[in-house]
Amino acid sequence: MEIAVRHAVPEDWAAVHEIFLQGHVLAGTQRLPYESPHYMQARLVSRPGVTKLAAEVDGQLVGYAELITHPDNPRHHHAGEVNMIATHEKWQGKGIGRRLMQAMIELADDWLQLTRLSLIVWTENEHAIRLYEGFGFAREGVMPDYAYRKGGYVDALMMGRLTRRGVRDY
Numbered sequence: 572m573e574i575a576v577r578h579a580v581p582e583d584w585a586a587v588h589e590i591f592l593q594g595h596v597l598a599g600t601q602r603l604p605y606e607s608p609h610y611m612q613a614r615l616v617s618r619p620g621v622t623k624l625a626a627e628v629d630g631q632l633v634g635y636a637e638l639i640t641h642p643d644n645p646r647h648h649h650a651g652e653v654n655m656i657a658t659h660e661k662w663q664g665k666g667i668g669r670r671l672m673q674a675m676i677e678l679a680d681d682w683l684q685l686t687r688l689s690l691i692v693w694t695e696n697e698h699a700i701r702l703y704e705g706f707g708f709a710r711e712g713v714m715p716d717y718a719y720r721k722g723g724y725v726d727a728l729m730m731g732r733l734t735r736r737g738v739r740d741y
């Protein structure tokens with residue numbers, strides 16, 4: 572199975588919207604049920620510093636990811652955030668998330684000179700944490716009661732991937 576990665580375009584909004592409304596994405600992220608289609612149409616508009624990746628299999632959009640950078644902030648332009656990664660529920664466990672992470676890591680390391688990548692993930696999201704640890708992300712700390720979900724609070728784990736030599740030992 573070949574997984575192709577390209578930049579997302581506004582015309583992808585319906586396919587990405589469908590993924591964002593799925594139960595596993597609502598549970599793992601800060602998206603809301605009944606999110607308006609207009610929200611997604613606006614989100615996919617090109618914005619400086621934000622790379623939006625679509626993963627496709629046989630021309631079907633099966634995954635989506637966002638990498639945020641800060642080109643206008645001279646003291647923070649070495650840092651980026653994995654802001655979103657989501658696979659269509661029918662395509663989970665088939666390497667889509669891994670392929671999207673690989674694309675973001677290559678962009679960060681080989682093109683953008685990002686030496687720090689950050690993300691937050693709910694502490695219970697072991698599937699995602701395992702994916703991130705496989706790409707060298709380390710656990711940096713826990714933020715208790717970070718978000719509200721389905722009537723209860725979830726804790727957020729901060730993770731970071733530092734590539735500048737000797738910068739820090741966790």
Ligand SMILES: CC(C)(COP(=O)(O)OP(=O)(O)OC[C@H]1O[C@@H](n2cnc3c(N)ncnc32)[C@H](O)[C@@H]1OP(=O)(O)O)[C@@H](O)C(=O)NCCC(=O)NCCS
Pocket residue numbers: 595596598599600655656657658659662663664665666667668669670691692693696697698699701702705
């Ligand atoms: C997290 C998510 C993006 C992973 O996508 P995916 O396409 O299912 O992941 P992959 O098939 O590429 O698997 C990548 C890695 O995840 C881990 N993984 C996959 N399936 C797993 C499972 N059932 N149990 C535990 N770990 C699993 C493994 O480390 C796997 O790597 P490996 O196959 O080399 O062991 C997907 O589950 C998702 O959309 N979740 C909802 C949104 C979300 O929570 N996003 C993260 C917000 S921080």
